[in-house]
Amino acid sequence: MSETLVSPDSRPRTERRPKGTSFAGLVGVELRRLWWRRLTKAAVVAVVLFTGAMVYNAYTASAPERLAQQLDDFRTMTQQAPQMLEECKKQEAMERDRSGDPAVDFGCDQQQTPTLEDMGLVLPVADVITEGIAKVGALLLAFVALLLGASFVGAEFSTGSMGTWLTFAPRRLQVASSKLTAAALAGAGIALLGLVLGNLGARMVAVVNRPGDDLVLPDPAQLTDPLALLGLRVVALAVGAGLIGAALALLLRHTAAIIGVVLGYAVVVEGIAVQSFLQGRLQRWSVLHNIEAFVEKGSTYFAESCTDARCEYTQHTITYTQGWVFLLGVVVAIVAVGLVAFRRRDVS
Amino acid sequence: MDVAVRTVNLRKTYLSRGSRRVAVTGLSMAVPLGGVHGFLGPNGSGKTTTIRMLLGLVRADSGTAEVFGEAVPKRLPQVIDRVGAIVESPKFFPTFTARQNLVLLAGAIGSPRHRVDEVLEATHLGDRGRDRYSGFSLGMKQRLAIAATLLKDPDLLIFDEPTNGLDPAGIREVRDTMRSLGAEGKTVLVSSHILAEVEQVADTVSIIGHGSLLAEGRVSDILGGAGASGVGQVRVGVASPDRAAQVLQAEGYTLTRDDAYLMVGTDDPSAVTRSLAGHGLYVSELVPVRADLESAFLALTAGEGLGGEADRVAGGRSDGGAS
Structure with a gap:
């Protein structure tokens, strides 16, 4: 007996025909797919674990018992400071006598007793802990966002489902833009998750590790930059990383290739080339230095500068403005190339 | 004659690792509206490339193509909702369930969520909707691909080698499905290198070789007039x-x-x-x-055969791949 795969549908075609969808609708579909992916869940777990590890590190570092121990060490050191100064001057005098040079200077007068703040012995305050977590975690959150964006689009090419997708949504620029938008939102989500967990953890640490009356510590220095702005910069960095990951996938069409390119760039260019060539002056255009300049509102590096007589290392500064302009330029360039490539190239 | 698909002097050359391969060279063909139209040619003759050009997946070097009178790929968005296609093997996200894959595609065209369940039921996959696509047999993957095309309720269905890898029961199901859709008044364009398969379902055919049209028309006309043995x-x-x-x-x-x-x-x-x-x-x-399409085809291609690589290579070796 003959059997077809399709049962007849007697309803009017107007009821069966699709209504079409908007760009926002396409982004919604992409976000749904993103959420269903196993790698997204793995990324969320990774962010939770990493943030948890940083919070735990902050907890152990600011535990009252440890602070008390460090405070004892500090007091011992301050008590011994006059004796150390006296010993220094004695050694200095002996050397002057031995050498006959009255100009010998051991720098004893410059030996100052460190303060509690110098030793990091301050009250554990939530905002300061959060700032530390955000600065340390920014790069990792960005890497997770890049990986997520790259895999999100790369998987479509490796499974061949991009071709199927384009037979449903053939406007390539709109399709690519919806995927880039979803990857950017994923990056923002990953960063926000890390920041929120880090902040909650920091607040918990500040409460749990609040010293008793027997342990008197100074307040930490005021933050130079509002925490919210730092958080926004970390989110923006992850958004850019997500965009770059997705755009590279539009260009290279394979997640493994993207990871290879990114790691290769990190090792060969960032790790070797910028340090080795032009006496280190290429560091000004290093992505990592510019990320640091963007997130921490400035970055410094040392480059060798030589005169006829001698060479010496001098410190150079990368400003916050250069940081964000440079990073924005990189993101815009890679996204533009990805879009053009996706629009023009054949899809199998 | 009203046509669903028309191509004029369509041409496509692939460039790969320093070599040029002409996949389609000046193909002009017309697929009449309604019924089943066979698109025949040996492996590597340019069938899949032509279909990809019709769907906007591959960019033609020159020539024009129309679907329902709209130039493609430029105006493809205007007609894509009327076109359902399965190009080569079905391709979906392997770790998603059948239902998830269809929900995404339905979202892309604004089809209501309940339509997903309807097409799953219509293709007898209702009880497998929550199974992962990666665990599906080839026959079930083919069903899912057909379910996906039905999300649009298309007027034109394009099946590219739809029975590849299917068992006899699956082949028969697909064949009957194509015949049934054609009988409903939809246009079914089925590409195949298995002539007996097309002969059983097609009302009209286009036969291509070396990327260009060799013959086109009603199956009976092709059988009688292509220099084959004829009916007698x-x-x-x-x-x-x-x-x-x-x-x-x-x-x-x-x-x-x-x-x-x-x-x-x-x-x-x-x-x-x-x-x-x-x-x-x-x-x-x-x-x-009885005269058959195979003998007609062999006559048209001067006995070149059905399994040979018909690509023309210019300036280097053939890269294979597209057919």
């Missing part, structure tokens, strides 16, 4: 084939030897038996040989 040919088994051949040739029949048999061109098999019996030669076997 019988295979004759007789005790003395040499003497029988002399007798029949003397009476004006055209014939060829096929081992111990004679292949005789005639519209009247009974006349053959009468002629031979009149000379004391009695027929032991008389089998009408």
